Amino acid sequence: xxxxxxxxxxxxxxxxxxxxxxxxxxxxxxxxxxxxxxxxxxxxxxxxxxxxxxxxxxxxxxxxxxxxxxxxxxxxxxxxxxxxxxxxxxxxxxxxxxxxxxxxxxxxxxxxxxxxxxxxxxxxxxxxxxxxxxxxxxxxxxxxxxxxxxxxxxxxxxxxxxxxxxxxxxxxxxxxxxxxxxxxxxxxxxxxxxxxxxxxxxxxxxxxxxxxxxxxxxxxxxxxxxxxxxxxxxxxxxxxxxxxxxxxxxxxxxxxxxxxxxxxxxxxxxxxxxxxxxxxxxxxxxxxxxxxxxxxx
Amino acid sequence: xxxxxxxxxxxxxxxxxxxxxxxxxxxxxxxxxxxxxxxxxxxxxxxxxxxxxxxxxxxxxxxxxxxxxxxxxxxxxxxxxxxxxxxxxxxxxxxxxxxxxxxxxxxxxxxxxxxxxxxxxxxxxxxxxxxxxxxxxxxxxxxxxxxxxxxxxxxxxxxxxxxxxxxxxxxxxxxxxxxxxxxxxxxxxxxxxxxxxxxxxxxxxxxxxxxxxxxxxxxxxxxxxxxxxxxxxxxxxxxxxxxxxxxxxxxxxxxxxxxxxxxxxxxxxxxxxxxxxxxxxxxxxxxxxxxxxxxxxxxxxxxxxxxxxxxxxxxxxxxxxxxxxxxxxxxxxxxxxxxxxxxxxxxxxxxxxxxxxxxxxxxxxxxxxxxxxxxxxxxxxx
Numbered sequence: 001x002x003x004x005x006x007x008x009x010x011x012x013x014x015x016x017x018x019x020x021x022x023x024x025x026x027x028x029x030x031x032x033x034x035x036x037x038x039x040x041x042x043x044x045x046x047x048x049x050x051x052x053x054x055x056x057x058x059x060x061x062x063x064x065x066x067x068x069x070x071x072x073x074x075x076x077x078x079x080x081x082x083x084x085x086x087x088x089x090x091x092x093x094x095x096x097x098x099x100x101x102x103x104x105x106x107x108x109x110x111x112x113x114x115x116x117x118x119x120x121x122x123x124x125x126x127x128x129x130x131x132x133x134x135x136x137x138x139x140x141x142x143x144x145x146x147x148x149x150x151x152x153x154x155x156x157x158x159x160x161x162x163x164x165x166x167x168x169x170x171x172x173x174x175x176x177x178x179x180x181x182x183x184x185x186x187x188x189x190x191x192x193x194x195x196x197x198x199x200x201x202x203x204x205x206x207x208x209x210x211x212x213x214x215x216x217x218x219x220x221x222x223x224x225x226x227x228x229x230x231x232x233x234x235x236x237x238x239x240x241x242x243x244x245x246x247x248x249x250x251x252x253x254x255x256x257x258x259x260x261x262x263x264x265x266x267x268x269x270x271x272x273x274x275x276x277x278x279x280x281x282x283x284x285x286x287x288x289x290x291x292x293x294x295x296x297x
Numbered sequence: 298x299x300x301x302x303x304x305x306x307x308x309x310x311x312x313x314x315x316x317x318x319x320x321x322x323x324x325x326x327x328x329x330x331x332x333x334x335x336x337x338x339x340x341x342x343x344x345x346x347x348x349x350x351x352x353x354x355x356x357x358x359x360x361x362x363x364x365x366x367x368x369x370x371x372x373x374x375x376x377x378x379x380x381x382x383x384x385x386x387x388x389x390x391x392x393x394x395x396x397x398x399x400x401x402x403x404x405x406x407x408x409x410x411x412x413x414x415x416x417x418x419x420x421x422x423x424x425x426x427x428x429x430x431x432x433x434x435x436x437x438x439x440x441x442x443x444x445x446x447x448x449x450x451x452x453x454x455x456x457x458x459x460x461x462x463x464x465x466x467x468x469x470x471x472x473x474x475x476x477x478x479x480x481x482x483x484x485x486x487x488x489x490x491x492x493x494x495x496x497x498x499x500x501x502x503x504x505x506x507x508x509x510x511x512x513x514x515x516x517x518x519x520x521x522x523x524x525x526x527x528x529x530x531x532x533x534x535x536x537x538x539x540x541x542x543x544x545x546x547x548x549x550x551x552x553x554x555x556x557x558x559x560x561x562x563x564x565x566x567x568x569x570x571x572x573x574x575x576x577x578x579x580x581x582x583x584x585x586x587x588x589x590x591x592x593x594x595x596x597x598x599x600x601x602x603x604x605x606x607x608x609x610x611x612x613x614x615x616x617x618x619x620x621x622x623x624x625x626x627x628x629x630x631x632x633x634x635x636x637x638x639x640x641x642x643x644x645x646x647x648x649x650x651x652x653x654x655x656x657x658x659x660x661x662x663x664x665x666x667x668x669x670x671x672x673x674x675x676x677x678x679x
Contacts (some may be wrong), residue, residue, distance in 0.1 A: 149317055155357040161427050171428065189540035199536035221441030222495035227434050229425065234495070237433060239442055246540035250433060257594075263449055294337070297449070 255288030306336030340370025350628030386631025386660030410590025447667030469619025527559030660663025
């Protein structure tokens with residue numbers, strides 16, 4: 001088969017067709033332009049919205065009484081539009097809905113900007129969303145939307161964090177590939193990272209101690225929740241008691257399957273190459289087993 | 298000698314994942330108005346309001362007490378906000394009790410809340426500050442290693458955690474305010490759920506809840522209705538990082554329990570206390586706290602749990618309300634323990650009432666198991 005012979009063609013009356021509204025629909029649209037929705041009362045007392053020149057049930061003329069309805073209404077039926085077309089009132093998925101406005105006896109068809117199909121169902125309360133500039137057209141009502149039940153409140157606080165004196169000493173050590181701790185002159189305990197006071201004795205710590213990068217896993221968790229700082233799931237976050245120190249540090253354990261990590265296991269820091277080191281804990285990829293026998297805890 | 302203090306009103310909201318129908322103010326008012334109704338009082342009858350909640354980052358409302366003061370009828374009255382992490386609900390009750398016991402006020406409203414659905418607590422607890430290498434992911438990630446160490450030290454069999462998870466959820470089925478109500482909950486169901494932070498399984502963890510709890514405290518002369526009398530109050534804290542710190546059975550918890558027992562004349566908690574509402578957010582904390590609080594000897598807590606003694610029909614029921622494992626609006630969770638202890642000795646706990654409860658323990662802990670708050674309430678005046 002050869003390609004079909006095609007050509008594009010547009011059929012459009014220049015400037016658009018005009019429509020005379022007549023007095024009833026004209027009133028309805030004039031009220032819309034003013035930001036109100038009105039219906040018209042029928043001879044038997046019902047309120048038709050949108051207003052019609054006649055009662056569709058009887059064919060009788062309607063009364064001259066206009067009744068303000070809404071602005072809110074209740075969805076009586078809806079159909080979800082997952083892929084809006086260019087001529088649709090919204091450029092995102094929405095629902096076509098029959099909306100019975102408060103005080104009306106008939107339902108109005110309009111778009112409901114509900115976000116997702118579960119948010120609109122028979123019984124859902126919806127409110128009009130008006131267009132900023134109105135001209136007396138049904139699209140003066142941009143759409144309807146469910147009641148406001150929640151707002152989003154973004155909070156974003158940028159900080160500049162400056163490492164204090166003690167942390168700086170520690171991180172400068174990490175840049176050199178050394179763990180710097182501090183020994184309390186009163187209780188003799190060695191704290192790592194280096195800190196300026198002893199949490200037990202409350203006195204200033206002056207003495208810096210360079211510690212080996214080997215230690216013992218005292219306990220650990222196997223985390224099955226992903227974390228941006230861990231290379232994979234599961235990952236092991238462990239308490240590692242560095243040799244010659246008295247408080248454990250929490251660190252990633254690697255180089256071994258998670259379920260083979262043991263309490264008492266001997267480990268050593270795995271440093272990034274010297275050329276990549278900064279004053280940051282990123283220098284240590286993780287602690288990996290040394291292969292020494294486990295320690296009795 | 299301190300003035301006597303009574304709990305004369307308790308109000309709770311039905312704990313659930315998302316209270317989308319109310320604002321934070323609406324949520325706390327719901328609990329407060331129920332507590333006032335229970336006490337037969339109105340906001341006008343209160344002298345002061347004490348508000349507790351966990352970190353502000355959970356809802357992103359900084360200093361929510363400032364916004365909630367008038368919602369809780371505190372205009373023109375003293376208003377305090379308390380924050381001690383997860384133990385805050387307990388500490389808040391104790392700050393309120395202190396205002397009565399000191400003779401400063403006659404009636405104090407205490408409110409704790411959390412609307413966890415407004416963000417995500419694990420996110421708020423794991424903000425990854427620069428310079429820190431901490432690899433802790435949420436509360437479960439923090440507590441899992443200490444549970445593992447407890448299991449190693451005590452030699453507890455692996456199923457004990459699941460027993461607690463089942464027991465507390467069975468109790469929750471009897472509590473109309475409980476969040477997790479799981480029909481047919483059993484050990485197989487718990488053990489079939491995935492490990493989140495091994496050794497903690499999904500169903501061995503507390504839920505994320507929205508909710509508020511409120512109590513009305515009064516002096517002896519201002520008491521109304523059916524009071525629960527405060528027999529002892531204690532708070533302790535300890536440094537998070539201290540050489541030799543026992544993270545399985547923290548010294549601050551032992552000291553806090555010893556203090557509150559001394560005030561209440563308790564020398565044998567398992568025998569003298571009729572019911573305990575203890576902060577157990579992960580199932581293994583029941584055997585761990587049984588030991589820390591002196592209900593069992595060291596290493597023996599899991600045997601007490603396994604024996605069924607802590608079940609609703611056991612000799613020392615723990616968490617008949619379903620506990621934190623069944624409802625966890627964090628800032629309220631400690632206060633719920635304290636309030637449920639009061640409901641028990643008032644005989645007003647409904648279907649989860651422990652028959653004849655005369656003396657009850659309320660307990661909360663927070664941070665890295667470094668803040669503790671406890672009270673003992675009784676049916677009789679101290």
